Each structure stands twice: as structure tokens, then as C-alpha cells.
Amino acid sequence: MKEKEKLIIETALKLFAQKGYNSTSVQEIAKECKISKGAFYIYFPSKEALLLSMLNYYYDKTFTRILNIKTKGDSPRTAYRKQLTVLYENILEHKDFISMQLKEGSLPYTEEVEQCAKKIRQSSLQFHIDSLLNIYGKKAEPYTAELCFLIEGISQIYLECMILLGYTVKPSQLADIIMNRIDDMVKGMSERNDKPFITLEEASSLFGPLTHGRPDPLTESIVKSLRDKINSLNTNSSLELSESLDILEAEMKKKTPKLAIIKGMIHNLTESEALAKDAEQLKYLLKQQHI
Helix, strand or coil, rough: CCCCHHHHHHHHHHHHHCCCCCCCCCCHHHHHHHCHHHHHHHHHCCCCHHHHHHHHHHHHHHHHHHHHHHCCCHHHHHHHHHHHHHHHHHHHCCCCHHHHHHHHHCCCCCHHHHHHHHHHHHHHHHHHHHHHHHHHHCCCCCCCHHHHHHHHHHHCCCCCCCCCCCCCCHHHHHHHHHCCCCCCHHHHHHHHHHCCCCCHHHHHHHHCCCCCCCCCHHHHHHHHHHHHHHHCCCCCCCCHHHHHHHHHHHHHHHCCCCCHHHHHHHHHCCCCCCCCCHHHHHHHHHHHHCC
């Protein structure tokens, strides 16, 4: 993303948080950025396009940061606690982004915004599902969707108190609180043999596929970006690049992917200048996932 795009996104975010999305005009955003209205439209064709870029920008930033955490050698519980701490730190560092959503009440309803919000929710739920099953195993399996909803709900009310009402809790403390509550919920649900209020299959019908071990949505998003770029290329190497991505994608889905094949296919993709950046980011993400 270009520096000017980041400036427009971050400036617009402050204005949206102060005045609300609907009450902020493109002219006001341009003026605050010290650019012309015409220059704004060079980067974003509309205010809605800006909002979509904003959502994707903060989504990618948050989950890339979570994946950047060094967890190799940690127990699943320690790794999850670290990731929750960084998640809460990131949210509190971007209070304007959260304030915009809370004060606005709801984002403008369009199919694109709905799909983007759905992707973010799916990514968040998938993150919790994988962590819960890695920590608690079969004991938590029937309750994964319900536990995810409870984690999100408890986290949200604490974060709202911290952002809007000045309630002070360190991110690491909040992570400890959440971990302890999860222990209590898993123990209680499993000992009582509760019937799940919502199953993973039902949650999948609402938010998209949710299964343990599924590639995280950020990885899938990069693969899609690579696919789109290859399809738009008009070169002799397009077919070879497409085949490399097909092989890479198939290998990633295997229970025990072969590292040599993955490295080889990513190397092929990095040979294309148009794909190099996405391919390097994918390589980094897969490394963080120990693939």
C-alpha cells in the first residue's frame, strides 16, 4: 500500500471516529490530508471504497501481527495467551477504528461491506477454534462455536469499557481473565455434558467454513490475490505460474505437506515481479504456521 493511501485511510479513520461515517464528506477528508478532492479519487473511487480498504487494512495488519509472534516451542496454551495479548494490544492501539464502529452503530449496508465484515468475523472465529482444540482437544470439540461466541462477547464488553469509558486493564491481564474463563466454561460444559447451543456446522452456515486446521483467511486471501494477478497477466509464463499455484495450493491442503514442493512452487512465483510481494508474504505466513 502506498504511503498516500495509508495517510488517507488513517486521516479518514480519525474523522469517522469523531463525526461518524455518514457525516464525514470526501471534501473534509481531502482537506485534512492537504490534498485536492480530485487527488482523493485517484486512490479511492468512492468513500465506500475507502471504507472497504480501511477494513481490509486493519484486518490484515492485526492478523499479520498475530502471526508474527514467536510461539515455536511454546505450549498451545502459552501461544494462545501471547496471541490474545497482542490482539488486545492491537485493538487498543487503534481505538479510533473501534470507536468508529461502536459510535456509528453499524457500517453502511452493501454487499461488499457485508462480505468484508463476514471475512473478518470468520478469521477471528477460526483463530479461536484452532487454539481451543489445540489446548483442550476433544473435551472442547462439541462446544467450539459456543466458546468462540462467549470469548468474543466477553472480550468485546471489556474492550468497550476500556475504549469508551476509560476502564483500565492491561492487555496481558485481559488475556489471563479470558483464559481463566475459558477453563471454567470448558470444565463446566464437559462435566455437565451440555448440549451445544450452537454447533460448528451451524456457525459455518452463518459465517462460512469453520474447521480445525483450515488455512487461515489471511493465507487464503493472499492465494486469491496471487490467482487474480496471474489471471490478469498477459505473458508466456502465465500458464506455468498458474500450475505452480495449483500445485502449491493442493500441497498446503495436505495433512503433511512436503516442504520441498512448497518452497519450489513459491520460488517459481517469486520469479514474477508482479507476484513477488504476495509470494514472499505467503512464504512468511506459512513459516509462522510451521508449514
